[in-house]
Amino acid sequence: MHGICQFYSTLSDAQNSSGHQPMPFEIEFGVFCKSDICFFHHNEICPNSPWFCSQHRKNNEVGYLQAWFSEKEPSDKCLSTCIGLGRMALEQCPSDKHLRRLVGELSPGKCRELAIKFGLEVNEWENFEYQFQFQIPDDLKFVAIQFCRGKSRDFTFRMLVRVLEKLELSHHLLCKVLRDVKPDVSGIPEDTLNSPPSNKVLLDLSNHIGNSTMQLAIELDIDSTTIQQIQYKHKTKLLEQTKEILQIWSKKQHPKPTLLLLIKALHRIGKMGSLRGLRF
Ligand SMILES: [Zn+2]
Ligand SMILES: [Zn+2]
Ligand SMILES: [Zn+2]
Ligand SMILES: [Zn+2]
Structure with a gap:
């Protein structure tokens, strides 16, 4: 399903013709497309969508490339020396x-x-x-x-x-x-963190998300159209919405739906408390 099994980044000479400020080099990514490697400029990666190779008229999964170069190291605050994004x-x-x-x-x-x-x-x-x-x-x-x-x-x-x-x-x-986050996961074995949470955990959790369903869904990379459909289908029934969001997420292939990923999302939306009393 995901045709990409390897990628290369290449450094090539900058063409100063483009609108942005000159850079000493430009970074391109290559994916195994049809039978060969096709290259594209790094800013052609758009969130939650595959890269479309116009030559071969084929979509290529590139979501994880985006994660690869956009997440910063976890820490609480910027250092005084931080000059912002690269x-x-x-x-x-x-x-x-x-x-x-x-x-x-x-x-x-x-x-x-x-x-x-x-x-x-x-x-x-x-x-x-x-x-x-x-x-x-x-x-x-x-x-x-x-x-x-x-x-x-x-x-x-x-x-x-x-x-x-x-x-x-x-x-x-x-x-x-x-920046990546480092929530408190003490007491949970590493194997458990790197495995998908059980259905029971997902169900228990649904009861404690309250009205943060949409926030959780976005943080779990559920696309907007799906979120809207679920909201429309279950109207005011938040619990049903949350259950369905978590079910959809748990069936995702990329990135692998691990307990750690879920805990990070809960940390991001300020819902770590919903894990209280859960057994993993
Ligand atoms: Zn550029
Ligand atoms: Zn191609
Ligand atoms: Zn900063
Ligand atoms: Zn925190």
């Missing part, structure tokens, strides 16, 4: 997870300002407010900024840095967005 990260298009984490750091008011700077109309923001009035503010903030990304032809971390600066917000918020 060139390569700046050229990337933020994924749903990244946007969710960013707006999670902003008040609804600040997020509204951010979205409007990205071209959201006031009436569009108000429509979202109406549509999401029964959900937590983090859901509203997320859909608004996701909508901005959808409107824009070229939405990168670099653009986010510029807008954050205009709003006098620290661009180190983006370092946090890309």
